[in-house]
Amino acid sequence: MVDQAANSPLLKVDDLRTTFTIPAGDVKAVRGVSFSLDRGRTLGIVGESGSGKTVLARSVMRLNLGTNVTTTGTAVFEGTDVLTRSPAEMRQLWGTEMAMVFQDPMTSLNPLVRVQRQVTEHLCRHLNLNRSEARQAAVDLLREVRIPDPETRLRSFPHELSGGMRQRVCIAVALACAPSLLFADEPTTALDVTVQHQILNLLSREQADREMAMVLVTHDLGVVAGRTDDTMVMYAGTVVEHAPTASLFADMRHPYSEALMRSIPRTSLPSHTRLAAITGRPPDLIDPPTGCDFSPRCPYVQDQCVNEEPPLVETDDPTHRLACWTPVGSPEARVAFEKNLAAGLQQAVAVDLSAAPSSTGGVDG
Amino acid sequence: MDTALDPAAPTEAARRPWIRRFVSKMPWTTRFCASWLIVIVGAAVFADLIPGLADPNYQGFLFGDGVTNEGPSLTHFLGTDNNSRDILARIVYGARVSLIVALAAVFMGVVFGGFFGSMVGFVRGRTDSTVMAVVDVILAFPGLVLLLTVVTLLGRRDLVVIATVIGFLSIPPYTRVARANALSISRREFVTAARAIGTRKRTILFREVIPNVLPTLLAYAMVNAAVIILLEGALAFLGLSVEPPTSSWGTMVNASRVDLQINVWPAIWPSLALVFTVYSLNNVGDWLRRLRSVRSAAL
Ligand SMILES: Nc1ncnc2c1ncn2[C@@H]1O[C@H](COP(=O)(O)OP(=O)(O)O)[C@@H](O)[C@H]1O
Ligand code: SF4
Ligand SMILES: [Mg+2]
DSSP states (O other): OHHHHHHSOSEEEEEEEEEEEETTEEEEEEEEEEEEEOTTOEEEEEOOTTSSHHHHHHHHHTOOOSTTEEEEEEEEETTEEGGGOOHHHHHHHBTTTEEEEOSOTTTSSOTTSOHHHHHHHHHHHHHOOOHHHHHHHHHHHHHHTTOSSHHHHTTOOGGGSOHHHHHHHHHHHHHTTOOSEEEEESTTTTSOHHHHHHHHHHHHHHHHHHTOEEEEEESOHHHHTTTOSEEEEEETTEEEEEEEHHHHHHSOOOHHHHHHHHTSOOTTSOGGGTTTTSOSOOOOSSSOOSSOTTGGGOTTOOHHHHHSOOOOEEOSSTTOEEOOSSOTTSHHHHHHHHHHHHTTOHHHHHHHHHSOTTOOOOOOO | OHHHHOOSSOOHHHHSOHHHHHHHTSOHHHHHHHHHHHHHHHHHHTGGGSTTOOOTTOOGGGGTSOOTTOOOOSSSTTOBOTTOOBHHHHHHHHHHHHHHHHHHHHHHIIIIIHHHHHHHHHHOHHHHHHHHHHHHHHHHSOHHHHHHHHHHHHTOOOHHHHHHHHHHHHHHHHHHHHHHHHHHHHTSHHHHHHHHTTOOHHHIIIIIIHHHHHHHHHHHHHHHHHHHHHHHHHHHHTTOSSOTTSOOHHHHHHHHGGGTTTOOHHHHHHHHHHHHHHHHHHHHHHHHHHHHHHHHHHO
8 A cells, every 4th residue: 555655646637627617608628638746746837828727726626616617537646536525525635735826925815814824824723733833833934935034024914025925925834734745826927027036946945855746837938947847738728748848848849839938038028028929819718629729820730730639649758748740840840831831821920930940949047 | 005015024104003004094084074973972972971961851941940942052052952951962862872773783784794795705505595585585675664563563662672673674785795795805816725725614704704804894884874873863853763852863853843943953953963973974984995995906
């Protein structure tokens, strides 16, 4: 049993699908995602806004609220499927086994509660601490997340802290009960560029020190570069490419990953020009297109793409999974691109103007 | 907003006592209104202790000790009414009726309406539809009919009965306000964050949802208290509030009606008290609400 638990992955998600039923129809936010994550490892999930990253993370944590949500598939965490657990059973996991850091530290702290109580409330519940022990635990936690002068900060209200400090408090809250899996959902998107690196480094260090598994969700490929063991690229609720981060950056195969790569914000550009390189919009999740979801925006699109949906399959490298008929760099892709360029296809022209299509080397920093 | 951007220690303003911070943000009209409310509440509470304040039910002319419809004088600052009773004293004691009825309404509204509204806005589902259906029925029921029924059934019309009925009728509107706020607060990220660390539902309701609903509810309570005071005045004017000789602002206006051609002052003074109080409650309530929305926008 112990052996088995040590060998099997910490989290194994299989064919997870989450649908929201709204008056306009069924929003298929996550459409058959499978992946596994070993203890102490890190996974980056990357995709444009609206690609289903948050819904995926919340589905695994069972935090999607409302009566209009249906989740199918399995998400086996430490040997049991969390999707079949009752809310009371989930409460045993929340905080102590799985925790989450949210996107916006401005809204993920109760505005009326001082830092001390935010940090220690659940600690006290789990460990039965008295007042001074709780205070000491809070000070230790704040020190660990590098908050200067923690004794004073304990008495602050969230609005008295800067965004970066607040996110550190949120991280302290999430780490308080030493979870074995941490979801960090765009933990730096709402923050200043200057503090983004500090927060990411803090998360990486905590992850390594605690040998905790971490899922780092972001819309920015540059964030996962060098920080996660594996990277999963999501588009319109599906996984389009999944590989060890190093090999993904060395050998980027999916046209969407390549487009994301081109759209990594350069410090010289204002932040809202981020996804300028990808023409068009993500597909309608109520009525997704036939064939490849990316086909309306793909510079390499050909007839097969529109008619048949490419399955997510292993490439010649078994750790590198890909869902594309003509991967970037293949001769077929080049032919298709030249053809689309000659036909004046908008997305091909845009790519041709911005850079050579297959020049995806490593990423600096 | 400034403090949110400032990574340094709490600002100078944040270290001052909260009451002074609070007052310093008030425009002068609001300060005036708040002072009036404090004066009127204080006078009503400590009426028995105010030196020189006459007995509100003493009819001097029966004892050869005064005349009816007297103008302002040193013994009667606001004059006397048509029963030669001291108007100032009757206004001060009358404030008790208005304030007790308003307090009963606010108390029952905030406690019961606030709790039920926050709870159903948080848990949703069938509890929500059931409670809100009951609320809609009570709202649809004519309040005056209920009051008359209860008064007739009990055969008495004292302050307890009036305050209880009006208090009961206040629960539905507070429930609605609390529910609307709880709905939006339950969708805020910190509630999800509390769930994500394994906080119990009941704890989330009492620690995360209700404390964030309360400030809005209290701002609403100010405005609602004004409505209730007007309602009591109207009931008194119709002769449906507390029985004489207990004074109430509406009762005073009603009683002075017969001699209105001789002397309008016994009607004007209580009306002024009513107008000032209602205006002040609205003004302070509005200010609280603005303060609240500015605060939540900054968060
Ligand atoms: N509660 C909900 N009801 C309906 N649709 C939702 C809900 N939550 C998310 N969605 C939809 O699911 C899709 C994926 O959203 P999300 O996971 O938040 O994207 P991401 O985190 O990648 O930016 C979006 O199109 C969004 O509109
Ligand atoms: S080449 Fe075809 S299959 Fe591959 S991403 Fe583009 S449209 Fe999809
Ligand atoms: Mg998201």
